[in-house]
Amino acid sequence: MTGHMGDAADQRDQEDEEVRRGQEERLREVWAAPKGWRYWSAVNNTEVGVWYTALSFAFMLFAGVLALIMRAQLAVPENDLVSPSFYDQAFTLHGTAMMFLFAVPIFEAVAIILLPQLLGARDLPFPRLSAFGFWCFLIGGVFVMGSIFFGAAPSSGWFMYPPLTTDETYTPGYGPDIWLLGLSFIEVASLAAAVELIVGTLKCRPPGMRLNLMPLYAWYVLVVAGMILFAFPPLIAGDILFELERMFDWPFFDPSRGGDPILWQHLFWIFGHPEVYIVFLPAIALVAMIVPTFAQRPILGYSWIVLAAVGTGFISFGLWVHHMYTTGLPSISLGFFSAASEAVAIPTGVQIFVFIATLLTGRVIYSVPMLFVSGALANFVIGGLTGVMVALVPFDWQAHDTYFIVAHLHYVLIGGMLFPVAAGVYYYWPLVAGRKLSDRLGRIAFWLMFIGFNVAFLPMHFSGLAGMPRRVWTYPESLGVGTANLISSVGAFIFAAGILVIVWDVLRPRGNEPYAKRNPWNAGTLEWLVEMPGENWGVRSIPVVTSRYPIWEQPHFIEDVDKGRFYLPDAEEMKRETIITSVLDGTPLQCLRVPGPSFMPMVAAIFTGAVFIFTTFHWWAATVVAMVLAAISIMVWLWRGTALIPEKPEKDVGLGLKLPLYKSGPHSVGWWAMFITMMGDATAFLGLIFGYYYFFTIHADFPPPATVGPGVLWPSVAFGLFAVAWATALGSRLSNQAGRVGLARALMAAGAVVALAASAALLWGPYVTGLRPTAHVYPATVWVITIWTAAHGVAGSLMLGYCLARSLAGRMTPEHDIDISNVALYWHFVGFTVIVAVATLAYVPVLT
Amino acid sequence: MQVFGKTQDNLWTLIAAPTIWGFHFLFSYFLAAYRCAPNADIFKDIGGTRVAIAGVTIVCLLLILLILRRAWREWRAEGGGYQNAKDTPEARERFLEFSTLLLALLSLAAVLFETMPIFVFWDCR
Structure with a gap:
């Protein structure tokens, strides 16, 4: 299927301008952003993605101001411009905000804007989930950052090491709680984005876009979203342990x-090191889109980039202990991590060579985005090389916690992330706003940033090796690092001036400056189908893709898309629709109705946020109320907006193709979202289990004999009841499918009750054997695993009840059974959780 | 996954080799950590641990080599081209085979890297 798509289109009168105008009016109305105050109920990627991006940049500027205050304080020895307490809060929030409120969210934000456009999709499959993620991010971010205005901000560094942070004597007040709960809440948003982006990349590609034709950006998104799924949950597990210790003295x-x-260091860095690559890979993905455009040729070595992305994704999980070389672990353990830290340089280096090779074999146009890309490569290579140095244990012992590390990490992050993002801002601005940013201002900004950055951070290598520790409020003149620090401070302000130029360029009034011409950089990939200014519908019709650079390689491509000669050129039923395709070959499978504007994601985020905020201040009654309201709002959102039964089984999407409007089980996007979410959930659970076996490893008497508790009896009873609940979930799915609706309903009701009984039995074990969680780490660990598992049982009970209500209300039938399919899948994961939990808690003590 | 004859590649076959690396890495780390804990007797000899890791290394290397061999043969059978940007199932297959080959090579190198510490460290210091 190449070239002109005229024939099939003629039958639909697609060539008739009158017909097309009618289609466009319908599409425009269906995809329009809500007006007035209802604007904030928008969920489309064109709105949510832009809010998300703007907010991440706002947090970045805030954190940047904190950095400037720190540099001003450090400009001269023995300075007292700010108090030590404020300085501690400043560096903690600087690191926290740059990592959690800028580097990761900006990836999600940009991917939400770009991915549908790159895949020729009208929207991602779960727009309301993206909106929910955005509102969580807003609430959590403002909560964490706002604390500095009350002098209540966390002040123990962005990795919050205990015992400094768990002991009220050293860290009085709410600082660490704000950090833990605020960020846990934002981690939920990141997981939501990961689910959205994985399903989006795998299932929402345009027809014909096989895996080998996928834009490289999408490959990176897939890898990074997968990494988020396995990296963030251990931190959530760590946060739970940490908060239980701070709040209830569980030791x-x-x-x-x-x-x-x-x-804590293990759990934090199992998250923290992949995090660096979670930040770096999406930024380098922007480079992978920019380089071919300005070299005016396809990327050289597509497979090598895939190798680099996937390889880095894996190996980055084997590096975490290189942040812990000085904790006294056996050298052989350090050796494993040092080896992995050296090995990760291979895939990281490969992609740099691919970019250089592509540039060398193309005819490079040196415009502003390309300038930032060159700066990024230069700075990142320096950061990468110092990284290879500190990956070596003996060298790290010398440089650990000095300014050498500060220099290294800023070269990696600013070179590997901020410069590519700046390149991306200049490159993609026309896609967002319909106009190019100023070429002149861009060049000024680049040189200010590039020079300022190196002036600021190069001397830090020296101050570090000269013995200046990181995170110090001031330093004595006799240390001999005064000059280096003064140079660094001057550089930091030059760098900031460069950032300000970009901010001005973005915000300055445009007057009647004309819109950019379409595809202003003469790029080859689908996102440049966008009109200037863009329409909310994304693409006029969903194209058939037969190459990696369709705009370059498929004749009449833009015209065919514009004239609606491909799929879904119309919105006859006035519904938002996009096409779901198969993973390997992009074969069309379903016409998916995606939900439109709603305030429910915002409401759900507000109540969920309230749970975290009230918990911080120990307002327990309010917390419980917020929890109930959050659960209700999520149920209302699901009830009204998901698994809707369409008015007809299938629809003609154009080009003679009919696609079903409803799919359930592994063929539905919702099933995959549940599967992916539960993979993350299972990873968090394994984080808690890791804690159990960690103590098992370091203590001779852990676990104590089985007589101590929770015993064998009650966990075994719970296991039996959970097995029954699992069987009812599975049974109700199968009987519903077989048309035996009555039996299915009975099983759902029974399952909901049995699940509650199972959870109660599980909790009864440690209670009746008198395990006191504050006494020792053993009972505390038993309790946390028990509560986690029981909570999953309660949630599973609610879900079965929800399915029963759906069935009774006629919203779920034997043919339309998305709800129970997904709930049955959830119960498989509960089953796994119960097996591991009971085996660990009840049977390991017997065996040891 | 099939070893002889043709298999259809997919995302799971693509990540098989690095997953084996992941297993090897975790096994080596956990075993050494367990044997040395609670790190009181740092001169304790860990000869058995090193032999066990060596054994697992050989198994992992063999598995990765098997994946490598399969990817190599199938990729070569289709001409072994580097141009796989065509809109055909064959091009997709060749792309996946070649990418699997690259990832298997990387995993092979990474497993070898991970094994080096057992030749250097004899005890729990």
Whole structure:
């Protein structure tokens, strides 16, 4: 299927301008953003993605101001411009905000804007989930950052090491709680984005876009979203342990009662190191889109980029202990991590060579985005090389916690992330706003940033090696690093001036400046189908893709798309629609109706946020109320907006193709979303289990004999009941499918009750055997695993009840059974959780 | 996954080799950590641990080599081209085979890297 799509289109009178105008009016109305105050109920990627991006940049500027205050304080020795307490809060929030509120969210934000456009899709499959993620991000971010205005901000560094942070004597107030709960809440948003982006990349590609034709950006998105799924949950597990210790004195990190602060370091860095690549890969993905455009040739070595992305994704999970070389672990352990830290340089280097090779074999146009890309490569290579140095244990012992590390990490992050993002801002601005940014201002900004950055951070290598520790409020003149620090401070302000130029360029009034011409950079990929200014519908018709650079390689491509000669050129039923395709070959499978504007995601985010915020201040009654309201709002959202039964089984999407409007089970996007979410959930659970076996490894008497508790009896009873609940979930799905609706309903009701009984039995075990969680780390660990598992049982009970209500209300039938399919899948994961939990809690003590 | 004859590649076959690396890495780390814990007797000899890791290394290397061999043969059978931007199932297959080949090579190198510490460290220091 190449070239002119005229024939099939003629039958639909697609060539008739009158017909097309009618289609466009309908599409425009269906995809229009809501007006007035209802604007904030928008969920489309063109709105949510832009809000998300703007907010991440706002947090970045805020964190940047904090950095400038720090540089002003450090400009001269023995300075007292700000107080030590404020300085501590400043560096903690600077690191926290740059990582959690800028680097990761900007990836999600940009991917939400770009991905549908790159895949020729009208929207991602779960726009309301994206909106929910945005509102969570807004609430959590403002909560964390706002605390500095009350002098209540966290002040122990962005990785929050206990015991400094768990002991009220050293860290009085709410600082660490704000950090833990605020960021846990934002982590939920990141997981939501990961689900959206994985399903989007795998299932929402345009017809014909096989895996080998996927834009490289989409490959990176797929890898990074997968990494988020396995990297963030261990931190959530760590946050849970940490908050239980701070709030209820459960001694996970307290050595006097068997705890170990090193456990937090493990859980934090199992997240924290992949995080660096979660930040770096999406930025380098922008480079992979920009380089071919300005070299005016396809990328050289597409497979090598895929190797680099996937390889880095894996190996980056084997590096976490290189942040912990000085904790006294056995050298052989350090050796494994040092080896992996060196190995990751291979795939990282490969992609740099691919970019250089593509540029060398093309005819490079040196415009502003390309300038930023060159700056990025230069700075990142320096950061990468110092990275290879600090990956070596003996060298790291010298450089650990000095300004050498500060220099290294800023070369990696600013070279590998901020410069590519700046390139992306200049490159993609026309796609967002319909106009190019100023070429002149862009060049000024680049040189200010490039020079300022190197002036600021190159001397830090020296101050670090000269012995200046990081995170110090001031330093004595006799240390001899005064000059280096003064140069660094001057550089930081030059760098900031460059950022300000970009901000001005973005915000300055445009007057009647004309819109950019279409495809202003003469690029080859689908996102440049966008009109200037863009329409909310994304693409006029969903194209058939037969090459990696369709605009370059498929004749009449833009014209065919514009004239609606491909799929879904119309919105006859006034519904938002996009096409779902198969993973390997992009074969069309379904016409998916995607939901439109709604306030429910915002409402759900507000109540969920309230749970976290009220918990911070120990307002327990309010917390419980917020929890109930959050659960209700999520149920209302699901009830009204998901698994809707369409008015007809299938529809003609154009070009003689009919596609079903409803699919359930593994063929539906919702099933995949549940599967992916539960993979993340299972990873968090394994984080808690890791804690159990960690203590098992370091203590001779962990676990104590089975007589201590929770015993064998009650966990075994719970296991049996959970098995029954699991069977009813599966049975109700099968009987509903077989048309035996009555039996299915009975099983759902029974399952909902049995699940509650199972959870109660599980909790009864440690309770009746008198395990006191504050006494020692063993009972605390037992309780946390028990509560986690029981909570999943309660949630599973609610879900079965929800399915029963759906069935009774006629919203779920034997043919339309998305709800129970997804709930049955959820119960498989509960089954896994119960098996691991009961085996660990009840049977391991018997065996050891 | 089939070893002889043709198989259809997909995303799971693509990540098989790095997953084996992941297993090897976790096994080596956890075993050494367990044997050395609670790190009281740092001169304790860990000869058995090193032999066990060596054994697992050989198994992992063999598995990766098997994946490598399969990807190589199928990729070569289709001409072994580097141009796989065509809109055909064959091009997709060749792309996946070649990418699997590259990832298997990387995993092979990474497993070898991961094995080096057992030749250097004899005890729990």
